[in-house]
Amino acid sequence: MAVGQDKLPPLQAVSGVRLGTVSAGIKTPGRKDLVLIEAIADTRCAAVYTRNAFCAAPVIVAREHLQENGHRPRYLLVNTGNANAGTGAPGIAAARECTAAVAAQVGVASTDVLPFSTGVIGEPLPVDVLTAALPQAVATLSAEGWAAAAEGILTTDTRPKGLSVTFSVAGKEYVVTGIAKGAGMIRPNMATMLAYLATDAAVEQSLLQQLLGELVDTSFNRISIDGDTSTNDACVLLATGAAGNATITDRETPLYKALRDAVEEVCVTLAQGLVRDGEGASKFVSVQVNGGRDEQECLEVAFTIAHSPLVKTALFASDPNWGRLLAAIGRAGLEDLQVERVGVYLNEVLIAENGCRAASYTEEQGVAAMTPEDIVIRIELQRGAADATVWTSDFSYDYVRINAEYRT
Amino acid sequence: MAVGQDKLPPLQAVSGVRLGTVSAGIKTPGRKDLVLIEAIADTRCAAVYTRNAFCAAPVIVAREHLQENGHRPRYLLVNTGNANAGTGAPGIAAARECTAAVAAQVGVASTDVLPFSTGVIGEPLPVDVLTAALPQAVATLSAEGWAAAAEGILTTDTRPKGLSVTFSVAGKEYVVTGIAKGAGMIRPNMATMLAYLATDAAVEQSLLQQLLGELVDTSFNRISIDGDTSTNDACVLLATGAAGNATITDRETPLYKALRDAVEEVCVTLAQGLVRDGEGASKFVSVQVNGGRDEQECLEVAFTIAHSPLVKTALFASDPNWGRLLAAIGRAGLEDLQVERVGVYLNEVLIAENGCRAASYTEEQGVAAMTPEDIVIRIELQRGAADATVWTSDFSYDYVRINAEYRT
Numbered sequence: 001m002a003v004g005q006d007k008l009p010p011l012q013a014v015s016g017v018r019l020g021t022v023s024a025g026i027k028t029p030g031r032k033d034l035v036l037i038e039a040i041a042d043t044r045c046a047a048v049y050t051r052n053a054f055c056a057a058p059v060i061v062a063r064e065h066l067q068e069n070g071h072r073p074r075y076l077l078v079n080t081g082n083a084n085a086g087t088g089a090p091g092i093a094a095a096r097e098c099t100a101a102v103a104a105q106v107g108v109a110s111t112d113v114l115p116f117s118t119g120v121i122g123e124p125l126p127v128d129v130l131t132a133a134l135p136q137a138v139a140t141l142s143a144e145g146w147a148a149a150a151e152g153i154l155t156t157d158t159r160p161k162g163l164s165v166t167f168s169v170a171g172k173e174y175v176v177t178g179i180a181k182g183a184g185m186i187r188p189n190m191a192t193m194l195a196y197l198a199t200d201a202a203v204e205q206s207l208l209q210q211l212l213g214e215l216v217d218t219s220f221n222r223i224s225i226d227g228d229t230s231t232n233d234a235c236v237l238l239a240t241g242a243a244g245n246a247t248i249t250d251r252e253t254p255l256y257k258a259l260r261d262a263v264e265e266v267c268v269t270l271a272q273g274l275v276r277d278g279e280g281a282s283k284f285v286s287v288q289v290n291g292g293r294d295e296q297e298c299l300e301v302a303f304t305i306a307h308s309p310l311v312k313t314a315l316f317a318s319d320p321n322w323g324r325l326l327a328a329i330g331r332a333g334l335e336d337l338q339v340e341r342v343g344v345y346l347n348e349v350l351i352a353e354n355g356c357r358a359a360s361y362t363e364e365q366g367v368a369a370m371t372p373e374d375i376v377i378r379i380e381l382q383r384g385a386a387d388a389t390v391w392t393s394d395f396s397y398d399y400v401r402i403n404a405e406y407r408t
Numbered sequence: 409m410a411v412g413q414d415k416l417p418p419l420q421a422v423s424g425v426r427l428g429t430v431s432a433g434i435k436t437p438g439r440k441d442l443v444l445i446e447a448i449a450d451t452r453c454a455a456v457y458t459r460n461a462f463c464a465a466p467v468i469v470a471r472e473h474l475q476e477n478g479h480r481p482r483y484l485l486v487n488t489g490n491a492n493a494g495t496g497a498p499g500i501a502a503a504r505e506c507t508a509a510v511a512a513q514v515g516v517a518s519t520d521v522l523p524f525s526t527g528v529i530g531e532p533l534p535v536d537v538l539t540a541a542l543p544q545a546v547a548t549l550s551a552e553g554w555a556a557a558a559e560g561i562l563t564t565d566t567r568p569k570g571l572s573v574t575f576s577v578a579g580k581e582y583v584v585t586g587i588a589k590g591a592g593m594i595r596p597n598m599a600t601m602l603a604y605l606a607t608d609a610a611v612e613q614s615l616l617q618q619l620l621g622e623l624v625d626t627s628f629n630r631i632s633i634d635g636d637t638s639t640n641d642a643c644v645l646l647a648t649g650a651a652g653n654a655t656i657t658d659r660e661t662p663l664y665k666a667l668r669d670a671v672e673e674v675c676v677t678l679a680q681g682l683v684r685d686g687e688g689a690s691k692f693v694s695v696q697v698n699g700g701r702d703e704q705e706c707l708e709v710a711f712t713i714a715h716s717p718l719v720k721t722a723l724f725a726s727d728p729n730w731g732r733l734l735a736a737i738g739r740a741g742l743e744d745l746q747v748e749r750v751g752v753y754l755n756e757v758l759i760a761e762n763g764c765r766a767a768s769y770t771e772e773q774g775v776a777a778m779t780p781e782d783i784v785i786r787i788e789l790q791r792g793a794a795d796a797t798v799w800t801s802d803f804s805y806d807y808v809r810i811n812a813e814y815r816t
Binding site for chain 1 (some may be wrong): 485493496717739
């Protein structure tokens with residue numbers, strides 16, 4: 001199951017970036033499972049990784065290489081079919097071997113290559129199989145390779161996710177293109193959220209990192225399918241500078257603001273795309289919490305709702321179960337919450353107020369509000385000016401089936 | 409589904425306590441749905457209630473009455489079929505009417521009666537139906553009424569839960585008897601965990617409250633079926649003093665310690681009984697976390713595992729999925745966690761160490777370890793001397809079915 005339309009929109013080339021996608025046969029013969037992303041020299045790179053203490057070998061190596069190359073990597077190597085996670089010291093060595101093989105192939109330093117893996121956990125990475133496919137990956141490098149790469153990074157996803165946004169500032173045109181994969185926040189077997197974005201704008205690296213950090217926080221960090229966090233999650237933003245602008249160093253410039261808007265649109269669309277393709281998802285749910293004292297408490301309430309198995313099973317059943325929503329809000333840990341002020345809306349229908357079912361509410365309204373695939377749960381706390389939104393999916397039989405049937 | 413044996417053990421009378429159970433017809437005609445518990449004058453009472461900010465009307469009224477009667481209530485009135493939650497001011501009035509009706513019937517003050525409700529949320533409590541059954545409830549009051557009451561407080565539970573523990577100190581025999589209901593930590597429709605314990609020992613009230621608070625924390629607060637918290641949860645401990653001992657005022661006496669052990673055994677057994685009867689449960693899982701810096705971080709790890717839908721679906725599938733366990737440990741938020749020190753055991757089989765699958769581990773061992781209904785997941789953090797255990801169940805198709813099919 002998946003929610004909404006599944007067509008990949010046209011993805012625009014980003015000057016300075018080429019992508020190659022091949023079938024190495026890492027797990028399933030014939031499946032596209034290896035993607036090589038090339039960036040021109042001097043491309044700045046920002047990256048955000050999983051916060052899981054058990055981070056996978058490629059995450060450790062990628063972080064290290066990014067330091068060593070001054071945040072100017074030349075190649076990103078992404079394999080599916082094997083997460084190279086829970087593999088200990090041999091896993092680290094395997095990741096290094098792969099980056100060295102790319103380096104030898106294209107004539108850069110090993111540290112210019114960042115490795116990324118997703119797939120089965122705890123199995124040794126088949127380095128030979130992977131490196132044998134590298135010449136072909138290099139041969140297929142193309143500026144038009146985004147759509148193939150969007151397919152090549154998928155694991156149990158049912159559809160590719162990508163978006164391009166263009167913008168003009170001072171008569172010059174820029175582009176941001178991004179692709180992502182992931183159908184649960186984590187599946188440590190066929191694991192991981194991965195996202196790769198690139199722009200042709202030139203941006204100073206520390207500013208690029210700030211930008212990505214902020215926007216990941218309000219996009220990929222605002223989604224929840226099952227509340228779990230992968231060992232391999234990574235989001236990378238490349239800024240090639242091929243557009244020829246003077247390097248952006250200031251947040252207050254129109255170009256920075258336009259770039260920020262474009263990257264935000266790509267991140268939010270990709271993040272929502274992950275939820276729509278969530279494991280067993282039959283609903284796409286926006287949880288908006290308004291009127292909190294600060295953003296943090298809005299997020300507490302929103303995530304408590306988004307993680308509640310009782311709310312999620314009710315969503316699966318299209319059951320306008322306001323009692324489960326009130327109970328989730330009530331246990332979110334907000335200090336001095338005056339429950340009689342809280343309003344709960346389902347697709348703009350007021351379903352609960354004054355700590356009980358709204359007087360105006362009818363069962364017919366509730367059922368009608370639950371019918372669409374896209375549901376907005378809006379909570380009005382009425383105790384401040386902050387707000388926050390997170391996106392989630394429902395809990396279905398298919399979620400249990402997908403996660404119960406998957407064997408180590 | 410439910411795990412383990414389902415026979416209620418013989419429950420012993422507690423001198424000073426009588427219980428009456430009848431069918432009032434609150435929701436389902438013919439079903440036992442009303443329980444009246446009577447305690448002799450001067451019985452001390454300790455109570456622990458839900459921390460949910462949206463607490464139900466009976467919780468508000470019971471708290472208030474307990475203050476007013478100096479923690480010496482004479483009657484507890486428990487109805488099923490209707491939670492009187494999410495019912496606003498009319499719900500409070502309804503709870504008061506019920507306690508007033510009991511008071512009039514038996515000749516005590518309204519404030520001597522504590523109300524408890526469990527069942528459908530958001531529906532008006534049918535006060536007339538309930539009070540009409542009170543004379544019969546009074547007529548059935550009996551010291552031998554525990555087993556009937558254990559049945560009478562159930563909602564969607566598949567079996568009654570109860571235990572008696574006796575102990576002797578200085579040649580005198582004492583008893584602790586308890587009953588409980590609940591098959592999810594919450595179901596705001598057919599909601600709630602309720603537990604009622606009584607002893608014939610005389611205990612000073614503030615000490616009794618301390619005792620109950622501590623023991624709830626290491627029993628009912630250590631279980632998780634779905635991570636949700638009801639609006640109606642309550643646990644009550646009555647100490648009638650009918651055994652004739654000098655009132656216990658000191659934690660260091662042998663009698664206090666023996667009482668504590670007995671109440672602990674009842675609380676832990678009842679709490680585990682709730683998990684075994686968890687919605688859709690096919691496994692009973694103890695999550696033991698040892699070697700933490702403090703108890704709090706052990707609990708963080710244990711609950712992160714116990715709440716992880718990925719771990720719970722793997723348990724349902726009898727899949728020894730050590731990757732999901734590592735990932736859950738890794739996201740529990742422990743500072744400076746050295747992942748290479750963490751050991752993971754499944755029913756005494758070492759499955760992961762050094763951040764990866766244990767060298768000694770075989771798939772056959774893992775499958776064998778997952779076969780029993782009772783599973784122990786043991787985590788050795790090796791960074792301190794603290795430990796903690798929580799109990800949980802798996803996530804099955806039945807969990808989704810039970811919670812999706814239930815309509816408001």
